[in-house]
Amino acid sequence: xxxxxxxxxxxxxxxxxxxxxxxxxxxxxxxxxxxxxxxxxxxxxxxxxxxxxxxxxxxxxxxxxxxxxxxxxxxxxxxxxxxxxxxxxxxxxxxxxxxxxxxxxxxxxxxxxxxxxxxxxxxxxxxxxxxxxxxxxxxxxxxxxxxxxxxxxxxxxxxxxxxxxxxxxxxxxxxxxxxxxxx
Amino acid sequence: xxxxxxxxxxxxxxxxxxxxxxxxxxxxxxxxxxxxxxxxxxxxxxxxxxxxxxxxxxxxxxxxxxxxxxxxxxxxxxxxxxxxxxxxxxxxxxxxxxxxxxxxxxxxxxxxxxxxxxxxxxxxxxxxxxxxxxxxxxxxxxxxxxxxxxxxxxxxxxxxxxxxxxxxxxxxxxxxxxxxxxx
DNA sequence: CTTTTATATATCAAACTGATAGTATGCATC
DNA sequence: GATGCATACTATCAGTTTGATATATAAAAG
Numbered sequence: 001x002x003x004x005x006x007x008x009x010x011x012x013x014x015x016x017x018x019x020x021x022x023x024x025x026x027x028x029x030x031x032x033x034x035x036x037x038x039x040x041x042x043x044x045x046x047x048x049x050x051x052x053x054x055x056x057x058x059x060x061x062x063x064x065x066x067x068x069x070x071x072x073x074x075x076x077x078x079x080x081x082x083x084x085x086x087x088x089x090x091x092x093x094x095x096x097x098x099x100x101x102x103x104x105x106x107x108x109x110x111x112x113x114x115x116x117x118x119x120x121x122x123x124x125x126x127x128x129x130x131x132x133x134x135x136x137x138x139x140x141x142x143x144x145x146x147x148x149x150x151x152x153x154x155x156x157x158x159x160x161x162x163x164x165x166x167x168x169x170x171x172x173x174x175x176x177x178x179x180x181x182x183x
Numbered sequence: 184x185x186x187x188x189x190x191x192x193x194x195x196x197x198x199x200x201x202x203x204x205x206x207x208x209x210x211x212x213x214x215x216x217x218x219x220x221x222x223x224x225x226x227x228x229x230x231x232x233x234x235x236x237x238x239x240x241x242x243x244x245x246x247x248x249x250x251x252x253x254x255x256x257x258x259x260x261x262x263x264x265x266x267x268x269x270x271x272x273x274x275x276x277x278x279x280x281x282x283x284x285x286x287x288x289x290x291x292x293x294x295x296x297x298x299x300x301x302x303x304x305x306x307x308x309x310x311x312x313x314x315x316x317x318x319x320x321x322x323x324x325x326x327x328x329x330x331x332x333x334x335x336x337x338x339x340x341x342x343x344x345x346x347x348x349x350x351x352x353x354x355x356x357x358x359x360x361x362x363x364x365x366x
Numbered sequence: 367c368t369t370t371t372a373t374a375t376a377t378c379a380a381a382c383t384g385a386t387a388g389t390a391t392g393c394a395t396c
Numbered sequence: 397g398a399t400g401c402a403t404a405c406t407a408t409c410a411g412t413t414t415g416a417t418a419t420a421t422a423a424a425a426g
Contacts, residue, residue: 001278002412009285019374032280039413041376063421064374083289086296087304088278095184095271097215097333102192103326106266113269121270143286146351150280150344157340161333168329185381202405222382224407246390247405 001089003035003043005082008052011071012079018044018067028144031125031151044069052078103169111169115162122159126152184272186218187226188265191235194254195262201227201250211327214308214334227252235261286352298349305342309335 006029010021018040025035035043044067047053052075058066071079096118103111129152140148189212193204201223208218218226227250230236235258241249254262279301286294312335323331 001281006281009281009288012285012288017374018376022374029281029284032275032277034274034276034414036414036416037376038378038415042412045376060374061421063372064376064419066374079285079288083282083285084293085278085282086293087300088282088297090275090277090279090301091217092215092273092275093217094215094273095268096273097330098184098189098192098212099266099268099271101212101324101326101330102195102262102266103329104324105192105195105262110267110269114271117270118273141284141287142351143284146286146348147280147283149348149351150341153344154337154340157337158333161336165329165332168325168332200405201407217383219383219385220407221384221409225381228407243405244391246403247388249405 001082001085003039004047004052005079006033006035007040007043007047007069008071008075008079008082011053011069011075015068015070017069028148032147047075051075100169108170115166115169119159119162122155122162125155126159184265184268185226186222187230187235188262189216189218190223190226190230190252191254191258191262191265194236194252194258198251198253200252211331215330230258234258283352291353294352298345298352302342302345305338305345308338309342 007021010016010024010029016024018037021040021044022035022037025033025040029035044053044055048055048069051072053069053071055067055069058068060066096114099106099114100111129148190204193199193207193212199207201220204223204227205218205220208216208223212218227236227238231238231252234255236252236254238250238252241251243249279297282289282297283294312331
């Protein structure tokens with residue numbers, strides 16, 4: 001299950017260009033499966049070379065040609081193959097958590113800044129769900145609703161955990177008391 | 184903040200070999216910052232080349248020599264530099280969620296198998312916290328306790344969300360009803 | 367009038383992933 | 397008694413991904 005498979009999946013919704021797909025990654029997929037041009041374009045090139053997709057070059061005025069990709073029958077089979085893995089991964093790579101492991105090497109100001117920024121980031125993410133948006137909330141496939149709900153739920157859990165435990169990372173009560181008692 | 188920085192951080196706890204660090208990644212760091220030999224050994228080689236670490240080759244009986252790395256003063260400065268980024272990332276890459284977006288292209292059996300496996304995986308992960316382990320729970324730096332608690336909290340949140348919403352992904356009541364009414 | 371944003375393509379160095387390889391001991395399974 | 401597997405240690409490699417950059421034009425923002 002790499003970027004190629006996700007691109008094939010996106011194309012089951014209708015033809016699209018690499019640029020369209022990038023926007024789709026940015027707005028939704030990218031929150032749990034990031035991809036940039038550097039992986040999308042090579043993926044599409046490989047898929048085309050292997051007959052999984054076909055493309056039509058659509059000329060435009062004043063803009064580069066659009067390459068509009070369509071999934072083929074072979075591509076659909078490949079997609080089903082990709083969806084047949086019974087143990088898909090779910091990986092986190094967090095500079096944030098790695099950094100917090102070394103909080104004792106940082107100043108209190110540094111730690112607080114990092115945490116405040118992270119909370120802001122999470123709050124901004126949660127705002128995406130408040131809007132009357134979900135352009136097609138009702139028309140959204142169940143899978144997409146499950147995943148969106150997942151993201152919202154995890155984000156608000158995170159926020160709660162960080163808020164309730166952040167003092168663990170800074171001059172914790174315990175340590176301050178010890179110092180006071182020691183003197 | 185790449186593997187090099189995390190290696191430097193690990194070395195502030197005392198000298199270690201690449202193999203030791205791999206075990207450390209496997210047992211703890213890897214849950215939120217994965218790294219394999221393919222990134223650890225090149226990272227250590229680069230760090231040594233740039234004077235961030237020094238190493239001593241310790242011969243052993245019947246086993247390959249251990250290369251025991253120690254952080255240098257220059258390495259400590261580099262680490263502080265790495266810890267000074269006020270906006271560390273926290274990224275998820277989830278084949279699981281991507282797959283669930285395409286649940287409507289899968290059979291109900293496939294979806295159920297994937298979800299059952301994922302729940303088992305989460306339960307196994309949660310078992311790591313039940314043990315009287317945390318070899319040094321009390322001696323653990325606060326940062327590590329914060330991060331461990333974070334992992335435990337997120338995992339149990341995930342479990343709850345999946346259990347409560349999984350029926351959204353399979354032949355949902357709603358759709359079954361619609362079919363029945365339509366006939 | 368200049369900078370930014372949007373539309374569209376594409377590439378590249380550096381980093382990372384997952385697998386493989388080599389070498390030696392011990393331990394269990396057949 | 398042999399075969400395979402786990403542990404201990406190093407290391408590399410092909411394929412992917414990341415993040416930045418390049419190219420080109422037009423419209424909107426400042």
